[in-house]
Every structure is written in structure tokens, then in C-alpha cells.
Amino acid sequence: MKVRVAHLNFYYxxxxxxxxxxxxILDRQITALIGPSGCGKSxxxxxxxxxxxxxxxxxxxxxxLLDGVDINTPETDVVALRQRVGMVFQRPNxxxxxxxxxxxxGPRVLGTHRGAGLADVVEQSLRGAALWTEVKDELDHxxxxxxxxxxQRLCIARAIAVQPEVILMDEPCSALDPIATLEIEELMQRLxxxxxxVIVTHNMQQAARVSDWTGFFWLGELVEFGATETVFxxxxxxxxxxYITGRAG
Amino acid sequence: xPREMFERELQxxxxxxxxxxxxxxxxxxxxxxxxxxxxxxxxxxxIAQDREINKRRFAIEEDALVxxxxxxxMASDLRVIAAVLEISTELERMGDYAKGIxxxxxxxxxxxxxxxxxxxxxxxxxxxxxxxxxxxxxxRGDIELARSIPPLDREVDALYDQVYxxxxxxxxxxxxxxEQANQLLWVAHNLERTADRVINICERVVFTVTGELxxxxxxxxxxxxxx
Numbered sequence: 427m428k429v430r431v432a433h434l435n436f437y438y439x440x441x442x443x444x445x446x447x448x449x450x451i452l453d454r455q456i457t458a459l460i461g462p463s464g465c466g467k468s469x470x471x472x473x474x475x476x477x478x479x480x481x482x483x484x485x486x487x488x489x490x491l492l493d494g495v496d497i498n499t500p501e502t503d504v505v506a507l508r509q510r511v512g513m514v515f516q517r518p519n520x521x522x523x524x525x526x527x528x529x530x531x532g533p534r535v536l537g538t539h540r541g542a543g544l545a546d547v548v549e550q551s552l553r554g555a556a557l558w559t560e561v562k563d564e565l566d567h568x569x570x571x572x573x574x575x576x577x578q579r580l581c582i583a584r585a586i587a588v589q590p591e592v593i594l595m596d597e598p599c600s601a602l603d604p605i606a607t608l609e610i611e612e613l614m615q616r617l618x619x620x621x622x623x624v625i626v627t628h629n630m631q632q633a634a635r636v637s638d639w640t641g642f643f644w645l646g647e648l649v650e651f652g653a654t655e656t657v658f659x660x661x662x663x664x665x666x667x668x669y670i671t672g673r674a675g
Numbered sequence: 676x677p678r679e680m681f682e683r684e685l686q687x688x689x690x691x692x693x694x695x696x697x698x699x700x701x702x703x704x705x706x707x708x709x710x711x712x713x714x715x716x717x718x719x720x721x722i723a724q725d726r727e728i729n730k731r732r733f734a735i736e737e738d739a740l741v742x743x744x745x746x747x748x749m750a751s752d753l754r755v756i757a758a759v760l761e762i763s764t765e766l767e768r769m770g771d772y773a774k775g776i777x778x779x780x781x782x783x784x785x786x787x788x789x790x791x792x793x794x795x796x797x798x799x800x801x802x803x804x805x806x807x808x809x810x811x812x813x814x815r816g817d818i819e820l821a822r823s824i825p826p827l828d829r830e831v832d833a834l835y836d837q838v839y840x841x842x843x844x845x846x847x848x849x850x851x852x853x854e855q856a857n858q859l860l861w862v863a864h865n866l867e868r869t870a871d872r873v874i875n876i877c878e879r880v881v882f883t884v885t886g887e888l889x890x891x892x893x894x895x896x897x898x899x900x901x902x
Contacts (some may be wrong), residue, residue: 577730631747658749660886672678 428453428622434488445646456623458637462675466645467626475511514591516597518577520569528569532588555583556613575606595625634658642666697768702773707799708749710780711792718777728770735763758879765872772865781857789852798834798866809876821880828893831870838863
């Protein structure tokens with residue numbers, strides 16, 4: 427198990443956005459989080475690398491253990507945490523720099539590689555994100571000249587360049603066309619051989635297609651968590667059934 | 676109701692299945708009645724009617740596939756559609772059994788029956804009643820009703836054994852009757868298989884409601900084999 431969440435509460439000011447969430451997230455598996463807008467799934471995702479810290483007046487209670495170590499303590503080095511737990515966002519957000527510099531950004535900041543070593547990391551990361559063959563001859567081109575689907579894979583390459591252990595994906599395909607979406611989904615299947623992946627998605631068919639485990643959130647609570655094939659064929663809770671069959675939410 | 680159109684289509688699919696079921700129920704009873712009356716024209720009509728059953732079953736299959744492709748059904752909706760596909764296949768095969776009985780009637784031709792048909796019409800009525808109840812259970816999602824049907828198959832099996840033994844005595848008494856006795860045994864066999872297939876429908880009812888796929892049986896071994 428990579429991440430164990432126990433009795434997590436999360437507040438925006440007085441508003442309880444997540445209530446008593448417990449979940450075990452396995453390594454080298456894809457865990458999908460589904461639920462209607464405002465149900466808390468993205469808030470939960472951002473708890474896993476403390477991205478919510480950047481929002482004022484927020485507060486988390488309970489435990490989130492990464493490899494058995496609580497990440498919600500004052501001693502936690504948040505920069506190191508986010509290196510271990512990377513994130514890919516809804517809209518591709520490459521820096522207005524070259525393709526090479528985008529991927530090299532993290533290793534440069536962390537000072538882990540330079541020179542030929544850095545070029546290797548960039549190549550490996552682009553290969554890992556299934557983008558290398560498309561961009562290998564234009565690494566000095568502006569990243570913003572790529573298609574949206576390529577930009578999103580570039581962001582994934584940028585995320586894996588710092589050799590994270592967990593990759594969080596917040597609706598990574600919602601800005602992409604169907605073909606680019608399928609390319610990201612294929613990529614996720616390859617990435618899961620090396621990483622623990624957690625994805626928030628509005629697209630239930632996507633959750634059903636790509637994930638091993640599915641959690642269904644509703645009004646800040648985790649209603650159901652189980653193997654994807656069970657959740658989508660024989661959900662245990664009526665609310666899950668109503669949501670995935672399109673009768674609630 | 677957010678998925679009104681889908682709900683309507685799903686209901687229509689189930690209505691089509693029940694309509695197909697009614698045709699098959701009639702075919703089961705009619706096939707034996709036609710044999711009893713020695714009605715050759717009726718037999719030909721029933722054989723023609725089986726083509727209509729096959730056509731409707733394909734139409735149901737097509738509609739079900741369109742719903743899956745266009746609506747991405749999940750959970751219980753998906754199970755209903757999967758069950759409709761399975762049940763429509765069972766109904767089509769039951770229609771074939773009825774057609775088989777009509778064909779046997781034509782094969783026996785003008786020759787009088789070697790014995791009056793008593794247990795065979797009983798088998799047909801019981802198989803028809805079982806089918807009717809199974810479709811009722813499907814429509815209502817009633818798993819208790821579905822579970823109460825397989826034990827009734829024992830009565831059909833018992834009648835089959837009785838017909839078998841009786842026909843044996845005819846064969847022993849007069850070897851000239853072997854051919855027709857054999858044909859009548861096929862009639863009984865088709866009805867026995869019809870009842871077996873009803874049990875498969877009951878399994879689908881339980882699957883639709885609970886998501887559990889489990890084999891049901893009448894609980895007794897017999898010469899009629901498994902379902």
C-alpha cells in the first residue's frame with residue numbers, strides 16, 4: 427500500500443468539505459475518484475500532496491500516511507512531498523518555454539541532473555510520457571506550439587522528470603478530444619507499471635476503462651470504495667447505483 | 676428524471692422480450708395441440724411462425740446492442756440488457772423446439788397416433804406455465820418467484836420419464852411402432868428441454884436483481900440430464 431488515509435476531515439473555513447474519509451491507495455494501481463461537482467473529490471486529491479495549503483483558512487484533520495509516514499505534520503518538507511507526489515491538472519499548463527526546458531525544469535530546480543545527464547532525464551521522461559518520437563527533433567520549439575493532447579503529455583513528462591512515486595491527475599482529459607483522451611488513457615496504463623496513480627474524473631466511462639479501484643464521493647463523504655469492476659457492475663450502495671446509472675447527481 | 680429517453684428505450688426492450696415470450700408460450704401449446712389434432716396445415720403455419728420468432732429475436736438483439744453502444748449502461752441497467760440478450764436466445768431456442776414438434780407431426784403424416792396424447796399435453800402446459808411465471812418474475816424483478824420455478828421442473832421430468840416408459844412398452848409389444856414411438860419421444864424430449872431452459876431464464880432474473888451469476892437446478896438428477 428502506498429497511501430493510507432484515515433478519518434480525514436477537511437475544512438474550508440467553517441465548511442466541512444470532506445468528512446471522515448478513509449481509503450487505502452495501492453502502489454502500481456490506478457485509483458479513480460468519481461462524483462458530482464462539489465462532492466470533494468478534487469479537494470481530496472489535493473490533500474494528498476498538500477496543494478490545499480496554498481488556499482487560506484483551510485484545515486485538515488486525520489491522517490494521510492505516505493509509505494507509513496504522516497504528511498500532515500509541521501515537520502513535513504512540502505517541496506519534497508510534492509516531488510514524491512506529482513500532479514497533472516485539468517488544462518495542460520506548460521511553461522512558455524521550450525519543450526526541453528519544460529521537462530528539465532524540475533531536475534534543474536532540484537539540482538539532480540545537469541549536462542548530458544539532464545538530456546537523458548528529458549529523453550526518458552518524454553519517452554515515459556509517450557511523446558518522445560513526436561518531439562525529438564524539435565526539443566527547442568515553444569511548448570505552446572504543441573497540440574493540447576501533446577501539451578498534456580508534456581505536463582506528464584514534466585511531472586515524471588522529478589521521479590515521483592505517486593501521480594495525481596485532476597481531470598487530465600477534460601480539455602482533450604477523444605483521440606488525445608485515449609492516448610492519455612493508454613499512457614496511464616503504461617505509467618502504472620512504475621507509479622501509483624490517482625485520477626479524478628467526471629467521465630464515468632473513463633473511470634471504468636482505466637482504473638483498478640474506484641471511490642465514489644457524495645457531499646464530502648466517500649460513499650463507496652472498491653474494485654472498479656464491482657463498483658460499475660454491482661455497486662453496494664443505492665446512491666452509487668443511482669449516480670453511475672445517471673439517475674442521481 | 677434525468678434519463679427519461681433511456682428509461683423509455685429500456686422499457687420498450689423489455690416489452691419486446693415479453694411479446695416474444697408470449698409468442699413462444701403459444702407455440703409450445705399449439706405445437707402439441709396440432710399434433711393431437713393431426714393438423715398438417717397448422718403444423719406448416721407454426722413452422723412459418725417460427726421465422727417470425729427468429730426475426731423478433733434478432734431485432735431485440737440489435738436494439739440491445741444499440742442501447743449499449745449509445746447509452747453506456749452501467750450496473751443494473753447493464754444487467755437488464757445482458758439478461759434480455761440471454762433470455763431472447765433461450766426463447767428463440769424454445770421456439771425451435773416447438774417447430775421441431777410441428778415437423779414431427781408432418782413426418783408422422785397421415786398415420787394414426789399409436790397412443791392418445793395425455794402426458795405430453797400436460798408437459799406442454801407445465802413448461803408453458805413455468806415460462807409464463809419466469810417472464811413474470813423478470814418483469815417484476817421478483818427473485819422469490821424466480822427461485823420457486825426450478826423445482827417445478829421435477830414434475831416435467833417425471834412426466835417425461837413416464838412417457839418414456841410408456842413408449843417403451845409400445846415398442847416392446849410391437850416393433851413396427853418403433854419409428855413413431857421414437858418420434859413421440861422426441862416430442863417429449865423437446866418439451867423437457869423447454870422446461871430446462873426456463874431455469875436458465877430464472878438464473879437471469881436473479882442475476883438482474885442481485886448481480887450474482889449462479890446455476891439453478893431442479894435439485895434432482897434424472898435421465899433428462901442437466902439444464
